Amino acid sequence: MEQSKLMNLYREMIVEFGRDPHNFGELENPSVTTELHNPSCGDVLVLQMDIDDSEIKQIKFSGSGCIISQASASMMTDLIQHKSLKEAKKLKLTFSKMITDPDPNDLSELGDAEILQGVRLFPARIKCATLAWNALEKSIGKLEEDNG
Amino acid sequence: MNSQERLDFPFFKQEKLIYLDSAATSQKPQSVIDSLVNYYSYNNANIHRGVYALAQKTTDQFEMVRNQVAHFINAKKSEEIVFTKGATQSLNWVVFGYFARFLKPGDEILISVMEHHSNLVPWQELAKKTGAELRYVKLDQNEQLDLDDLLTKLNSRVKVVSIAQVSNVLGCINPVKKIASLAHKFGALVVVDGAQAVGHMTVDVGELDCDFYCFSGHKMFGPTGIGVLYGKYKLLDQLKPVEYGGEMIDEVDYQASTFKELPLRLEAGTQNIAGVIGLGAAIDYLNQIGLKRISKHNQEITELAFDKLRKIPGLKIYGSANPKEHHDVISFNLAGIHPHDAATVLDSFGVEVRAGHHCAEVLMRYLKIPACLRASFHLYNDESDVLQLVSAIKEVQRFFKHGTV
Numbered sequence: 001m002e003q004s005k006l007m008n009l010y011r012e013m014i015v016e017f018g019r020d021p022h023n024f025g026e027l028e029n030p031s032v033t034t035e036l037h038n039p040s041c042g043d044v045l046v047l048q049m050d051i052d053d054s055e056i057k058q059i060k061f062s063g064s065g066c067i068i069s070q071a072s073a074s075m076m077t078d079l080i081q082h083k084s085l086k087e088a089k090k091l092k093l094t095f096s097k098m099i100t101d102p103d104p105n106d107l108s109e110l111g112d113a114e115i116l117q118g119v120r121l122f123p124a125r126i127k128c129a130t131l132a133w134n135a136l137e138k139s140i141g142k143l144e145e146d147n148g
Numbered sequence: 149m150n151s152q153e154r155l156d157f158p159f160f161k162q163e164k165l166i167y168l169d170s171a172a173t174s175q176k177p178q179s180v181i182d183s184l185v186n187y188y189s190y191n192n193a194n195i196h197r198g199v200y201a202l203a204q205k206t207t208d209q210f211e212m213v214r215n216q217v218a219h220f221i222n223a224k225k226s227e228e229i230v231f232t233k234g235a236t237q238s239l240n241w242v243v244f245g246y247f248a249r250f251l252k253p254g255d256e257i258l259i260s261v262m263e264h265h266s267n268l269v270p271w272q273e274l275a276k277k278t279g280a281e282l283r284y285v286k287l288d289q290n291e292q293l294d295l296d297d298l299l300t301k302l303n304s305r306v307k308v309v310s311i312a313q314v315s316n317v318l319g320c321i322n323p324v325k326k327i328a329s330l331a332h333k334f335g336a337l338v339v340v341d342g343a344q345a346v347g348h349m350t351v352d353v354g355e356l357d358c359d360f361y362c363f364s365g366h367k368m369f370g371p372t373g374i375g376v377l378y379g380k381y382k383l384l385d386q387l388k389p390v391e392y393g394g395e396m397i398d399e400v401d402y403q404a405s406t407f408k409e410l411p412l413r414l415e416a417g418t419q420n421i422a423g424v425i426g427l428g429a430a431i432d433y434l435n436q437i438g439l440k441r442i443s444k445h446n447q448e449i450t451e452l453a454f455d456k457l458r459k460i461p462g463l464k465i466y467g468s469a470n471p472k473e474h475h476d477v478i479s480f481n482l483a484g485i486h487p488h489d490a491a492t493v494l495d496s497f498g499v500e501v502r503a504g505h506h507c508a509e510v511l512m513r514y515l516k517i518p519a520c521l522r523a524s525f526h527l528y529n530d531e532s533d534v535l536q537l538v539s540a541i542k543e544v545q546r547f548f549k550h551g552t553v
Contacts, residue, residue, distance in 0.1 A: 006496045010489075010547070041488055042505040042512060042519040064518045066486035122492060 008118035009125070010067065017112070018067030023077035025060045034139045035063075038127050043069055047135035051143060054085050061135075066128050068119060073132035075113040085140050092133050092140075099126055153437060154528045166499040166533045166540075171316050171344060171477050171506075171524030173366045176430075180369055183429035187422045194418055196395055210421055213428035214411070220431050221361065222352040223378055230377040230384070230411045231424055235343040236266035238362030238377035239310075241414070242339055243270040245387040246360070246379075247308055253279030256306045258336070260285040260293055260322070261514045262315045265507040267341040271310060280307070287514065291467045292320050299330065306336045313345035313356075317508045317522065318467035319450070319477035321345075328357045337383070343367055347434055348476055348526075349443045359383055365423060370430035374423030377414075384410055391416040442527050446476045449525045453478055453534045457523075460541060466515060479506070479522045482545060487521045490544045494521075497540040 030048035037044055043065035050058040059081055061073045076095070080088050091109065098104045098117050107114040119129040154160050159167070159175040167175060193200075195207040211226070218226040232238045251257070257271050261284045275282040283301055288294040293311075302309075309331040311322050328338040337359040345351055347368025353361045360383070365374035379387060389396060389407070393416040398406040407413045434442065454471035457463055462483035467474060482490050491503035502522045505512045512519060523537055 003496060006493060006547075009492065015548070040504055042509065043488075044518070066488035068489070125488070125492060128488060 005118070005121050009122055011115055011118070013112065013115055014071045015067055017074040018071035021061075021070045021074035023060050023074065023081070024062060026062055027058055027060050032139045032142050034135045034142065036131055036135045036138065038065070038069070038131055040127065041066075043128065043131060045069065045073060045131050045135055047073075047132065047139055049139055051085070056080055056083055056085065056088060061132060065131065066125075068116070068125055069128040069131050072113070072116055072129045075111070075116070076132045076136060079111050079113055080136065085143065088136060089140055092137050095133050096130065099129055154530070156433070157528050160528060164498065166497075166536045168499065168501045168523040168525065168529065168533065168537060170526035170529075171367070171522065172502055173372065174347070174369050174526050175528060176371070176426075177369055177433045179433050180371065180426050180429045184371060184422050184426050187425045195421055196412065206421065209428075210419070210424050213424045213431075216428050216431050217376055220351075220435075221346070221376075221378060222354045224354065225381065227410045228378055228381050228384060230379070230414045231419060232362075232375040232377050233373050233420065233423075234366070234375035235341060235362045235364040236375075238360075238375050239266050239339070239341060240270050241377055241387065241390050242360045242362065242379070243274050245390045245414075246383065248274055248277065249386075249388060251278040251280040251307055254305060255280040256301075256303070257282045258285060258298070258301055258306050258309045258331075259283075260298075260311055261287060262293070262318055262320075262508065262511045263310070263312055264316055264341060264343070265509070266343075267310055267312060267339075268510060284510070285311075287318075290469060290473075291318060291515075292473065293322050295323070295326070298327065302330060302334050302336070304334055306331070306334055308337050308339060310339035310341070312341040312343070313351070314342075314348065314475050314477075315467070315508075315511075316344045316477060316524075317479045317506050317511055317520070319474035319479070320467060321349075321473075321475055324356045324358055328359075332357070344475075344477070347430075347439075347442075348446060350439045353378055365427040365430060368430055369433055371420075371423045371426035374420050374427050376427075381410070384414075387414065389414050389416060393417050437527065445527060446525055446529075447472075449529050449531070449534060450474050450476050450478065452531060453523060453525065453537065456534060456538045457541070460538065460545075462545065463541065466517075466520060476526065477522060477524045479520045481517060481520045482541065485544065485548050487519045489548065490521055490541075493544045493547050494537075494540050497536070497543060499537055499540040501537070 027048040031051040033048045035046045044063040046062045048060050059077045119125050156177040157175045191206050193203040193206045195210045214226045214229050217229045285298045286294045313324050331338050339360040340358045342361050342363040346363040361378040366372040396413050396416040398408050451471040464481050466479045487503035504519050
């Protein structure tokens with residue numbers, strides 16, 4: 001394996017985000033809580049959101065995982081804060097596409113999370129990078145069900 | 149050290165990978181691969197059905213492997229050997245085909261905290277189904293099976309003790325013979341998960357005096373999708389098929405059927421014939437090298453690795469502090485580095501280890517770790533593999549400290 005690919009996977013910013021994650025912790029009265037596991041590796045991620053009028057007012061995550069999963073959760077929560085559920089759903093799709101599609105469209109809307117595109121070259125790590133985003137999707141699904 | 153034997157495995161003729169994941173699945177020698185190709189190329193016929201010569205020849209070969217397996221693990225007769233798709237299926241059949249019929253509320257099932265999910269989840273399900281209680285034997289201070297705790301938990305309510313002969317994480321050998329003798333005194337039966345033992349050491353089910361013994365072909369140089377369920381004849385005879393269908397029947401009427409004798413009664417449908425033939429070739433290969441020699445070689449490599457790994461600052465090994473109590477498996481973690489991140493960087497150096505909970509999540513909970521790294525060894529690993537593992541681990545530590553390789 002080329003070491004440059006590895007350097008791309010573990011860009012300095014990713015390592016920093018992974019080691020000192022933003023929005024780490026728990027909310028007091030969350031509107032929705034979703035716990036997801038990565039069964040192949042034992043990672044646990046709990047995502048909590050406070051929703052008001054279809055807007056994500058506050059979002060936090062907790063659990064344990066590798067640098068990639070923690071950095072991804074950290075960047076996702078930064079990005080999603082104050083967005084509408086509709087926007088969040090769209091961003092999740094853009095992120096999933098980035099991780100799997102070798103020629104994705106404009107990724108600038110993903111902000112810092114764009115830097116995680118190096119994960120695409122490490123198929124075994126895709127689950128780590130998408131865990132938080134899958135938790136987001138599941139949370140939105142739950143909210144829609146409740147309101148539907 | 150073993151350059152000759154390494155050449156028996158075509159896997160190692162390609163670009164050099166340091167393969168340290170034999171506990172997940174071993175590589176296969178050319179002779180096993182050839183046996184599969186040969187069967188499909190020239191001897192492909194179904195067994196126990198055809199009356200033509202080829203079908204008979206293949207049936208004979210299939211049944212010869214049954215004899216070979218019986219001899220290999222010292223079963224009393226070949227009817228005590230049932231082919232399954234792997235250790236997991238073997239264990240499930242024991243749990244749901246045998247114990248499900250006898251267990252009732254108030255009974256106890258005793259396993260250990262180090263069990264692989266295949267020897268844990270089926271028992272959980274059985275406990276839920278029957279109302280029996282699932283209890284766990286702990287580890288002692290040396291992270292080995294705590295025999296005193298086992299003794300405390302043995303009583304006449306315990307109907308079965310099910311235990312791995314070798315742990316796939318800690319690498320310890322559990323004293324099955326002693327456990328069987330203790331359990332039998334209380335009237336409990338003993339089931340052994342031998343997936344990590346067979347092919348690494350001589351296994352003698354007669355000497356162990358266990359009641360059921362389960363293992364897979366793919367961890368002992370054989371193909372995937374083939375495994376063995378051994379049971380003492382009298383007990384196996386009471387095991388009800390979990391699957392019904394073709395070739396296991398004696399006579400079928402409109403509303404009911406009668407079944408064949410052991411072992412065919414438990415082998416419904418077309419069997420994994422190639423898998424059985426490949427398993428036979430794997431046993432031939434193991435016998436040709438000699439299990440004593442394999443065991444000695446693996447022990448030397450494991451002890452060498454243990455010695456080198458324990459000197460690396462920030463590396464913690466799980467299981468016994470004594471290298472002699474690690475059988476071909478060393479599980480460890482690097483301080484401050486998640487095992488997945490470590491495994492990806494090790495992979496970038498061509499060093500293949502497993503990272504995760506190794507299908508032993510209860511053990512991870514017990515050890516209070518989310519996951520760990522595991523290097524596992526077999527006949528084809530040599531000193532240079534160990535040295536590359538050690539140097540790659542140092543690169544991992546450097547990488548996550550300084551951000552460069």
